[in-house]
Amino acid sequence: MAKNDLTTRNLMLDSLKQYAKNRISFNFIREHDAKNEIPLDILKEMYDHNILGVHLLLIPEEYGGLGGQTTEIYRICEQLARIDLGIATGVFATFLGSDPLNVGGTPEQKAKWFKKIAHENKLVAYGATEADAGSDLVSLRTRAEHVVKDGKVVGYKITGSKMWISNGGVADIYTVLALAPGGPSWFIVEKGTPGFTQDAHEDKHGIRLSNTAGLSFDEVYVPAENLIGLKEGQGFLQAQAVFGYTRLMVAAFGLGGGEEAVETALEYAGQRIQAGGPLSQKQGFMLKLITPHYVRFEAARAYIDWTAKQLEVNNHGLATEGAIAKLYATESGNKAAEDAIQAMGGFGYTKEFAVEKIKRDVKITCIYEGTSEVLEMTIFRGRWQEHLKSRGQYYLSQAAEFDTIHAQNPNVGADSVALGFRALARVLEDCRANKLTRHQYVTFMLGDLISEMEVAAVFTRECANKRVTEGSRFDIATLSTMARVNARQSAFKTASEGLRLILGTCPTINTAEVSQAVNLVGIEDKMRGLIDDMDTVSAKLREIFKK
Amino acid sequence: MNIIVCIKQVPDSTQVKVDPKTGTLIRAGVPSILNPYDHFALERALDIKAKTGAKVTLLSMGPNQATAVLRLGLALGADEGVLLSDRAFAGSDTWATSYALATAIKKIGGYDLILCGQMAIDGDTAQTGPGIAYHLNIPQITFCESIDASGNQVVVKKLIEGGHQILEADLPVLVTMTMPPDYVAKYPSFMAAHKAQDKTIHTWTAADIGADPSKLGLNGSPTRVDRIFPPPARAKGEMFSGSAVELANKFVEILKKESVLK
Numbered sequence: 001m002a003k004n005d006l007t008t009r010n011l012m013l014d015s016l017k018q019y020a021k022n023r024i025s026f027n028f029i030r031e032h033d034a035k036n037e038i039p040l041d042i043l044k045e046m047y048d049h050n051i052l053g054v055h056l057l058l059i060p061e062e063y064g065g066l067g068g069q070t071t072e073i074y075r076i077c078e079q080l081a082r083i084d085l086g087i088a089t090g091v092f093a094t095f096l097g098s099d100p101l102n103v104g105g106t107p108e109q110k111a112k113w114f115k116k117i118a119h120e121n122k123l124v125a126y127g128a129t130e131a132d133a134g135s136d137l138v139s140l141r142t143r144a145e146h147v148v149k150d151g152k153v154v155g156y157k158i159t160g161s162k163m164w165i166s167n168g169g170v171a172d173i174y175t176v177l178a179l180a181p182g183g184p185s186w187f188i189v190e191k192g193t194p195g196f197t198q199d200a201h202e203d204k205h206g207i208r209l210s211n212t213a214g215l216s217f218d219e220v221y222v223p224a225e226n227l228i229g230l231k232e233g234q235g236f237l238q239a240q241a242v243f244g245y246t247r248l249m250v251a252a253f254g255l256g257g258g259e260e261a262v263e264t265a266l267e268y269a270g271q272r273i274q275a276g277g278p279l280s281q282k283q284g285f286m287l288k289l290i291t292p293h294y295v296r297f298e299a300a301r302a303y304i305d306w307t308a309k310q311l312e313v314n315n316h317g318l319a320t321e322g323a324i325a326k327l328y329a330t331e332s333g334n335k336a337a338e339d340a341i342q343a344m345g346g347f348g349y350t351k352e353f354a355v356e357k358i359k360r361d362v363k364i365t366c367i368y369e370g371t372s373e374v375l376e377m378t379i380f381r382g383r384w385q386e387h388l389k390s391r392g393q394y395y396l397s398q399a400a401e402f403d404t405i406h407a408q409n410p411n412v413g414a415d416s417v418a419l420g421f422r423a424l425a426r427v428l429e430d431c432r433a434n435k436l437t438r439h440q441y442v443t444f445m446l447g448d449l450i451s452e453m454e455v456a457a458v459f460t461r462e463c464a465n466k467r468v469t470e471g472s473r474f475d476i477a478t479l480s481t482m483a484r485v486n487a488r489q490s491a492f493k494t495a496s497e498g499l500r501l502i503l504g505t506c507p508t509i510n511t512a513e514v515s516q517a518v519n520l521v522g523i524e525d526k527m528r529g530l531i532d533d534m535d536t537v538s539a540k541l542r543e544i545f546k547k
Numbered sequence: 548m549n550i551i552v553c554i555k556q557v558p559d560s561t562q563v564k565v566d567p568k569t570g571t572l573i574r575a576g577v578p579s580i581l582n583p584y585d586h587f588a589l590e591r592a593l594d595i596k597a598k599t600g601a602k603v604t605l606l607s608m609g610p611n612q613a614t615a616v617l618r619l620g621l622a623l624g625a626d627e628g629v630l631l632s633d634r635a636f637a638g639s640d641t642w643a644t645s646y647a648l649a650t651a652i653k654k655i656g657g658y659d660l661i662l663c664g665q666m667a668i669d670g671d672t673a674q675t676g677p678g679i680a681y682h683l684n685i686p687q688i689t690f691c692e693s694i695d696a697s698g699n700q701v702v703v704k705k706l707i708e709g710g711h712q713i714l715e716a717d718l719p720v721l722v723t724m725t726m727p728p729d730y731v732a733k734y735p736s737f738m739a740a741h742k743a744q745d746k747t748i749h750t751w752t753a754a755d756i757g758a759d760p761s762k763l764g765l766n767g768s769p770t771r772v773d774r775i776f777p778p779p780a781r782a783k784g785e786m787f788s789g790s791a792v793e794l795a796n797k798f799v800e801i802l803k804k805e806s807v808l809k
Contacts, residue, residue: 015734
């Protein structure tokens, strides 16, 4: 069977939207949120082949699934997040839980377990996190000891505990990371296995429609055939191989959550009359609370989509890009949800409207699958190596590429991207020359600046190529205006923040010299026309979202 | 039994606005959907297919993007699709459109039952279905809420002023369908959407169906849309509550104030 084309993807998205419209009302969500209860019936329906069968996307075709491409999976994740991030998390946990099998399973293991997941609508959970081992999996404590019979390892006894496991209390199948004699390894454990218990459901700040629970293993016996890949010591490799991919999905969650919040606020603003006109007509309201978020959403969308397309070619890897996508999109979504409450004033602060819940929900996207700070560190490490390897040319050569783009297409902010990359290259080089990365804070902030510039670059390049990202509701002219706004701000942030870091950590550096070197003045000069551009975007938003 | 269902891609009218100055539709960012009446008609055709094993062929006219609604229909269970797509069709009114669709239906051939939605929500004319029946010279029953087909006959429930009629008709016949108010459209599962990719959609031009060019497009259209405008906004009504006597007094008071009563 052919890969799903764009029409099929859109059909799937429509089916999901219509299902949500008919079955998951805001009142339904609100009640479950208040009761801290997972709507298991809804999850089971979403897994039902005859209704939706969402989970089939993650199962390879040869095992009865749809073998979904990264692009359709992230787009479904975005849409799920727009419905409810708790429900989205419940679905995603099955995706995530199946990943070790996808990456490391033998054909026989895949055939056995994927068929179960595909045809029996099984919920899966991913059991990695422990009290002392989050992103730092090296501190893993759960152990798997050999059970030997006639001199042969016939099984394992797993002992230990896991915490904050999505679907923890409700899953049928668990993939569990444990330390075997040969090193960290993934095991498949079924619900009901003697010695395996699930703790009480956590009382969380948000995503309260998702079940989160600890897991306890007291000498839980699993047969040797449940060791994923039938080889010990592959656990970390199998976990890391999918980070680029799984983080991209959480990036789509941040995007979807943020969009839903701001769209709710914008709809409200179209009807809320203040001082003689709707709020959405007020420049200050739009430019402060609404418009910048749409600019960042479209930048995030372009970057997520671009990374997804790369992943489809490379299959796995792209850990730095996945981290950039997640950091940028989830932080943007989180801030957007915060502003959506502000935009709706008192209404936004009540539980009558969705934005208050979305704000609580979307915060998790900055935490799970790697906190923003872990991602900043990952991004910094990835690109720092490139900077050193290329002797400082990594971003300078990209700046040159954007000079060329600007010469051919002066309307997409490529000039600002080029300036931003030069500033970034200079900041990294000053950090190297003065050993400033000994400050952990500097490394975090550099990770953030790198993500800011790389997203701006992709967005601008896509606009220069006249490519409207799949799922975007804007035309290329509006997207180009957004890219200009975004590139200017990203370059400004990179230069000004970079200067703050360098001057703040290095007493010997010459202020005037470094200031000139990052060319803050040149970047500021590109701000001319910025507010006009933002007004143009606001006008387009009013047109598209007018009721 | 061979069933042909005529379907149309339309802008989601719940999201379309009319520009009051130019009188044109603001289509920016408005998603396209399968016309809900056609969606209902298609589902009824699929019910008949489930019961009788009928073959269901979808027919649509429009630009290439209209493939999306054909795919939706195929994913829901139709067997194949035909898209009439040609610049020659552009600008056709309901008369020229029904001529083109009828000509395509003749080419498909061997039909027993033709199902159409009562009307498309972007034009609300309800003329295309009857036009097709005229061009094919077959009987038609319009405004039907339910349909059952077996053997060589259909039985329909046709809505009429103040009630309904149960009618029987021999095949071939064209029936236009309207949905009950509580109708919830079905959408395909992900797997069904995926499998629809492997079903055939034929794309035919005016020449492919042997249509007379003078009967197509603006040339073949005796009607023209003069302008489209939204109804003028009505002033908001005022609501009162109270006992019958209070309300009657209030009513008289207002009529006096408005100089209707003296």
